[in-house]
Amino acid sequence: MNKILYYILFTILLLNQSCSGLLLIERVALEKSEARKITRMVSIEPDFDQIDIRKQPEVRYLKSDRKEKNLSRILIKNAKRSKIELTVIDANDLTPTELDYFNHLASLKMEVLQKSLHQNTPIDPNAGGAFNKNWLTPKKSYFNYPPIISPEYSKLAQKYKTPYFSFQGVYSFIKPVKGKLFMCCFFPPIGLASFFKPDITTYFYHVIVNVKSSQVVYRELRRINDSAKPDHISGIIYDSFKIFKSGK
């Protein structure tokens, strides 16, 4: 009897661990045919930040820097698999004459992320002050209208030969789990299995804007309770491009 109870608890805990992720995808009603036409896209300064509170700050910076470079490679590789030619603009690799980054692209990124957050609360007028939380609260439906940005960036479509500009980022938080000893005493297999594993939460965001129409056409936020290993991130990014490309 005890054994059965133990297995039930074991299964519940495993299910709980695997289902606690968050997936929030919103997109403008892009028709399939139009979505498939997207063959070129520019990604501006992908972010990678790994905050490991168990370690010294300098380790965090150095690790994040290395992984940010890797993220660009993963993005390009997965875009290619979805038949999208992705140009990644990385501020750390600028040449002395690439002023366009400072004149337009950096401010476009700020504009898109800021407007996307500001226009995240169409339903509840009182929720205006708490916009940061909205990213983490799954909504029941896709957004009622696409968030809009200033149309002055529409000229970039000519220059980069595509109206689609995208912004991606990975944030990973690592902290030691409390109460591990309790788990080890009462549920030894699970307790021991998780004893050496810290508490990790990884977020991935992906925003795509059409500068010609000045609309955010795709927004995605995912949370996985696992580390930001290249394999995990690659899977998420592959999936993200597939969803975007498949249209409505």
Next chain:
Amino acid sequence: MLRVLILSSAFVLVSFNLFGQFESNYEPILYTGTIPDHFLHSAKEKITSHLEQKDDILSKKEGEEFYTSTNFELSKILLSGEIYFNDKLTKYVNSIIDNLLKEQPELRKQITGCVTKFTAVNAAAWGEGTLFINLGLIARVENEAQLAYILSHEIAHYIKKHNLEQFKNDKEVEKSIFNKANEMEQLFAKLSFSRENEYEADKYGLEIYLESNYDPKEAANALRLLKKSDEPDQTHQLDLRKIFETKTFTIEDAMLYTEKTIEKEKKDQEDFLVIEVKVKPENIDEAEKLSTHPNIDKRIEAIEFATKKVGKSKTKNIQGAQLFKEIQKTATFEIIEKQFNIGAYSRCLYNALLLLEVFPKNKYLVGVVSRSLYWIAYYQSINSLRLVMPNHYRSDDPAYKSLLYFLNKLDNKQMLQLCYSYSKSKPNGKENEALVITIPRVLDMLNENEKAKKYYKLYQTNFPEGNYIEFAKYKLGE
């Protein structure tokens, strides 16, 4: 006599020319030339070079932590698009540093002045010699000498390696067993050390400043100005009827913040139980405990005492009063641009309206007013107005308060009509790119799509190379 006449004529011409550049339009600063090396050096390169130069303050391990964190953060700031380079503001600030460190060429080489797009009245010294000077500070100081004193203060922080010392002190405070139990005590210990550093920077900064040809009295005035920077300006006035009333848009009395409104608000407040919260601590010393900076009155007093006997006749503007005014005006325009870009639409609208009193024909300012009204109307339409515009209760500046009161009184249709009528009423509006693109966007929101199309076509004809051309084409289905 003839010489005086020629000089006066030249002065008038220069003045005319100075204001002439802001009279009709303003082009926000664009990055030109090549990106400076210190923007492009990677954080890792900077860390390595810092770790090679041994310092006697930090241990090897502390140095690794300090230089890694600060250099990655510095790279992030430099590459954020928030720092100007190769522009007139940066050149001006660096000329002031040249004047201050004329006698110390080796030190001058280590210091770089960078102007940030931040609007707060502030400046900061970074560990490796980068001084950040905010737009807000340049727009607020009254002359070059005041800016020079603040720069001397920041240079002193760099010379005295205050950030290294602060880092070391913070680490020691955190490690201390005595303080471990009490976070508040830790905070006080850190802040106290920071205040000591500020006094030292004042003292040493003043020495640098007095070596230059800037007026000694302006050092204390600079601090007075910083003291006043949080206080609301009570002198501004806006005649909203004069600004916004047109043949198609009238302002009712109830929309204006008048004496009657103030009385009514007071009466309404009396009806509620108002609990007064004392924000200010009982005495100055108590307030000082919670601040990184020492009490500013004490600092002013100390500087006034130190400069009392320095009687040499010196100048407020080494590079000339005209250039200072031009720089200050540029900073003010750039602040408006920045406020617009970060979505602070009501603040941006207010500042543009104030500047329009000085330059009534400025196309850029008229465009900013129109575009800000559009975005305010847009956020109102999606029930998110509070993200871009505060309630009028929140402002202590009477003119800004009355503008907020007025805008908050309008419903969405009225707001859109206000934007439309304002944009339409401007003479030569068809030559203003921002107006020609904002009008059809407002019409789109009013569901007058056919009328909007005419304006998109007008945009296409008048501005075939304009910034919004692709958007206009999209709207026309091209």
